[in-house]
Amino acid sequence: MQDSAHILQQQVQQARAEKQALVISGGHSKNFYGYPIVGEQLNTTIHTGIIDYEPTELVLRARAGTPLKTIEKALLEHQQVLACEPPHFSDNATIGGMVAAGLSGPSRPYRASIQDTVLGATILNGKGEILSFGGKVMKNVAGYDVSRLMVASLGCLGLILDITLKVIPATPAETSYVFKVESNKSVALINDMRKQGLPVTGTCQFQGELIVRFSAGLKEISIIKDMLNKHYSFIEWKKLEEQEFWSNLREQKSKFFDQNNSLWRLSVPADANIEAVTKQTGNLLTEWGGCLHWLKTDMQPADIFKHMEKVNGQATLFRSANMPSPENIFQPLTPSLAQWHKRLKESFDPDGILNAGKMYAQF
Amino acid sequence: MAAREVKKELFGRLRGILDAKYILTTEEQLKPFECDGLSVYKALPIVAVLPGTVEEVQAIIKICYSLRIPLVTRGAGTGLSAGAKPNPEGLLLVMTRLNKILSINIITQTAEVQPGVRNLAISEATKEHDLFYAPDPSSQIACSIGGNIAENAGGVHCLKYGLTVHNILQLKGFTMAGEAVTVGSGGLDNTGFNLQALIVGSEGMLMVVTEITVKLLPLPRHVEVMLAAFDSVETAGNAVNKIIAAGVIPGGLEMMDNNAICAAEDFAQAGYPRDAAAILLIEIDGSSSNVDEQLQTTREVLESAGVVSVKVARNAQERALFWKGRKNAFPAVGRISPDYYCMDGTIPRKALAEVLGYISALSDEYGFAVANVFHAGDGNLHPLILFDANIAGQLESVETMGARILEKCIDVGGTITGEHGVGLEKIRQMPLQFTDGEINQFHDLKAALDPANLLNPGKNIPLLKHCQEYRALAKNLVPNRLLTQQSPDSTPSDSSIAKH
Numbered sequence: 001m002q003d004s005a006h007i008l009q010q011q012v013q014q015a016r017a018e019k020q021a022l023v024i025s026g027g028h029s030k031n032f033y034g035y036p037i038v039g040e041q042l043n044t045t046i047h048t049g050i051i052d053y054e055p056t057e058l059v060l061r062a063r064a065g066t067p068l069k070t071i072e073k074a075l076l077e078h079q080q081v082l083a084c085e086p087p088h089f090s091d092n093a094t095i096g097g098m099v100a101a102g103l104s105g106p107s108r109p110y111r112a113s114i115q116d117t118v119l120g121a122t123i124l125n126g127k128g129e130i131l132s133f134g135g136k137v138m139k140n141v142a143g144y145d146v147s148r149l150m151v152a153s154l155g156c157l158g159l160i161l162d163i164t165l166k167v168i169p170a171t172p173a174e175t176s177y178v179f180k181v182e183s184n185k186s187v188a189l190i191n192d193m194r195k196q197g198l199p200v201t202g203t204c205q206f207q208g209e210l211i212v213r214f215s216a217g218l219k220e221i222s223i224i225k226d227m228l229n230k231h232y233s234f235i236e237w238k239k240l241e242e243q244e245f246w247s248n249l250r251e252q253k254s255k256f257f258d259q260n261n262s263l264w265r266l267s268v269p270a271d272a273n274i275e276a277v278t279k280q281t282g283n284l285l286t287e288w289g290g291c292l293h294w295l296k297t298d299m300q301p302a303d304i305f306k307h308m309e310k311v312n313g314q315a316t317l318f319r320s321a322n323m324p325s326p327e328n329i330f331q332p333l334t335p336s337l338a339q340w341h342k343r344l345k346e347s348f349d350p351d352g353i354l355n356a357g358k359m360y361a362q363f
Numbered sequence: 364m365a366a367r368e369v370k371k372e373l374f375g376r377l378r379g380i381l382d383a384k385y386i387l388t389t390e391e392q393l394k395p396f397e398c399d400g401l402s403v404y405k406a407l408p409i410v411a412v413l414p415g416t417v418e419e420v421q422a423i424i425k426i427c428y429s430l431r432i433p434l435v436t437r438g439a440g441t442g443l444s445a446g447a448k449p450n451p452e453g454l455l456l457v458m459t460r461l462n463k464i465l466s467i468n469i470i471t472q473t474a475e476v477q478p479g480v481r482n483l484a485i486s487e488a489t490k491e492h493d494l495f496y497a498p499d500p501s502s503q504i505a506c507s508i509g510g511n512i513a514e515n516a517g518g519v520h521c522l523k524y525g526l527t528v529h530n531i532l533q534l535k536g537f538t539m540a541g542e543a544v545t546v547g548s549g550g551l552d553n554t555g556f557n558l559q560a561l562i563v564g565s566e567g568m569l570m571v572v573t574e575i576t577v578k579l580l581p582l583p584r585h586v587e588v589m590l591a592a593f594d595s596v597e598t599a600g601n602a603v604n605k606i607i608a609a610g611v612i613p614g615g616l617e618m619m620d621n622n623a624i625c626a627a628e629d630f631a632q633a634g635y636p637r638d639a640a641a642i643l644l645i646e647i648d649g650s651s652s653n654v655d656e657q658l659q660t661t662r663e664v665l666e667s668a669g670v671v672s673v674k675v676a677r678n679a680q681e682r683a684l685f686w687k688g689r690k691n692a693f694p695a696v697g698r699i700s701p702d703y704y705c706m707d708g709t710i711p712r713k714a715l716a717e718v719l720g721y722i723s724a725l726s727d728e729y730g731f732a733v734a735n736v737f738h739a740g741d742g743n744l745h746p747l748i749l750f751d752a753n754i755a756g757q758l759e760s761v762e763t764m765g766a767r768i769l770e771k772c773i774d775v776g777g778t779i780t781g782e783h784g785v786g787l788e789k790i791r792q793m794p795l796q797f798t799d800g801e802i803n804q805f806h807d808l809k810a811a812l813d814p815a816n817l818l819n820p821g822k823n824i825p826l827l828k829h830c831q832e833y834r835a836l837a838k839n840l841v842p843n844r845l846l847t848q849q850s851p852d853s854t855p856s857d858s859s860i861a862k863h
């Protein structure tokens with residue numbers, strides 16, 4: 001019987017010979033993300049399973065089609081977690097899709113992004129070659145870092161066959177508090193909390209309230225309230241009672257995400273002034289200590305992109321209310337970067353058969 | 364144009380943009396730049412230039428591009444893999460005058476710096492804001508951030524805080540055609556391909572970086588350092604794994620064997636036990652309560668793992684002293700041996716005892732003592748092979764022994780380089796880690812970003828024909844620099860030695 005990697009390889013080789021466009025898919029949990037291209041499906045769900053997991057090494061290697069929930073369950077059995085706290089968006093989400101989309105969760109600025117957790121990858125490029133990069137050790141600088149290049153590449157450079165990730169011990173306890181703080185004061189407050197040594201692992205600012213998650217050992221968690229009393233008695237705050245708050249935020253099940261407008265994801269410096277794109281109240285939710293905004297708006301994409309350029313940030317049309325134009329989803333690339341992207345694409349996929357147009361129309 | 368005319372044209376154009384004192388052309392002027400920290404590999408470039416502005420850098424790149432002159436970028440010259448060895452037909456772009464910290468932003472917790480800024484200078488400048496730049500290679504007092512980008516430098520604290528690649532937000536610079544390019548942004552995530560990861564660690568072969576935005580972290584409120592002594596290297600190695608398995612991620616977790624302990628103790632009087640077979644230095648940082656909890660857990664783990672003695676530094680002075688021994692281990696070893704050769708393999712932690720046993724056997728076989736100093740938490744080994752380059756044949760034997768250590772690292776699932784880079788030093792071992800297909804993909808990738816192959820050519824990625832040659836000769840190891848590599852300029856000097 002042929003192994004699943006070989007089946008996928010043959011499919012790519014045949015598509016290359018026939019110049020057939022392929023659309024890489026896994027659990028279809030993030031179909032909304034990127035331009036909805038069409039073509040023959042190259043589905044990773046035939047390629048599943050944890051290949052290697054060594055809790056004492058803090059390393060896990062799994063095939064791309066392995067459900068994310070299977071991986072998280074295996075890790076939890078050893079009190080470990082994925083540091084990047086990835087959103088699933090559906091029960092079928094796969095580890096390959098997590099890496100290809102590159103979307104990290106609320107803990108991203110405080111623990112790790114998806115790219116931070118990647119140690120190695122085996123890929124199937126557009127020439128039908130199976131190639132391995134990186135490895136399973138914490139430090140590896142041999143050759144170019146192709147495994148991290150795969151993160152957020154949306155399958156445009158190759159199909160990820162398997163991925164090796166660094167995992168972390170789960171923190172024994174967590175607690176969250178709600179602070180009455182306007183958005184223009186929240187970044188300074190979060191910075192001060194971290195300076196005081198408070199173990200911040202998630203923040204969410206929405207309509208005059210800042211919700212902060214703290215994760216640590218039992219002893220440290222038990223004194224959070226005392227520390228807040230000591231340092232922040234001048235602010236109104238209370239304990240967050242909503243149990244599912246952070247998972248609802250991560251999975252976009254919070255009320256904020258019920259919407260008819262398009263949803264934009266703005267990645268910016270924490271001090272960026274984004275008032276020009278947030279004229280309505282209630283249309284903005286901010287995570288990552290001020291570095292990630294979710295914006296509900298029907299503004300013209302070109303205006304949003306232009307403003308992001310001014311503040312050295314980047315915008316992505318995360319969920320579109322209507323069929324988007326291919327050039328209106330991801331922040332446009334500068335000419336020199338566009339040229340690099342095109343050439344990189346050609347170096348991995350010379351015939352442009354893998355997820356062509358998923359990210360940018362040029363490739 | 365004939366070579367002489369090209370040279371004349373090059374010098375003329377350079378004089379049009381740079382003050383003559385920043386254009387070095389004579390042998391006397393160029394000699395200090397003939398090698399990086401790995402002085403076995405050396406060559407003189409046609410010219411070395413020291414630009415003082417970004418505009419000058421761009422103009423120099425454009426000149427090289429139009430005349431098709433290879434360009435090698437150099438920082439502080441502390442690299443350990445000959446990544447910055449000059450190209451004898453090329454220009455050496457020395458970035459040391461671009462040494463300004465352009466801004467420190469305490470809201471975004473970032474700093475914009477030029478590539479010639481020393482690594483340690485960033486943390487020194489941000490200390491007053493209770494912030495620091497986490498990657499801390501042992502050479503941090505001298506090495507530059509630009510070089511750290513080129514090599515994806517690590518250091519003592521990267522188990523917890525990550526490597527250079529994890530601590531960079533944005534890179535500005537130029538393509539080899541001299542076009543301005545910005546990789547990354549002021550935000551944490553970026554659209555498009557993950558180019559920062561590609562550029563960081565690319566050994567100056569994909570672009571020239573002129574401005575870097577680094578992330579800063581809040582200084583830990585509380586720090587404790589433990590010194591744990593063991594009566595066998597194996598027990599110490601196993602204890603490392605048990606600490607990690609217990610859920611403790613120390614800020615630093617370092618190991619030294621007896622040779623290294625004695626050398627460091629002679630040099631720094633750090634209070635290390637000379638009779639220990641191995642010591643672990645374990646730094647726990649964080650909030651006070653968190654440190655207390657983790658310290659207690661670590662102590663229990665060490666005791667169950669068979670530690671002989673545990674000492675917690677009583678104060679900041681003693682903490683500094685404990686680290687002084689470790690951070691000066693290389694020069695300390697330099698005092699007890701005329702020369703040493705520093706390796707940089709990384710292995711899964713569980714293989715520590717096995718690989719150390721193998722190194723010990725090689726030490727007996729080749730007759731060279733080895734001092735082991737390494738980032739145990741990361742599994743990143745730095746065996747220092749002690750030898751005397753003035754004794755004919757020793758250097759070649761040491762390099763062969765080093766190659767065998769790297770092969771062992773691959774055998775146990777590791778890599779030939781954890782943080783020093785491939786450069787020229789380990790280029791021959793690349794086919795141990797990569798197939799021809801993978802090497803080919805590297806070449807295609809390089810050609811995509813540097814189609815004229817002018818940025819630091821001949822480093823990092825071997826030519827396929829040499830990979831095949833190497834595999835054929837794998838059992839008959841020959842030192843890298845004695846092979847007819849794709850760099851015909853690898854001219855070893857009899858007097859050159861691997862002394863750092």
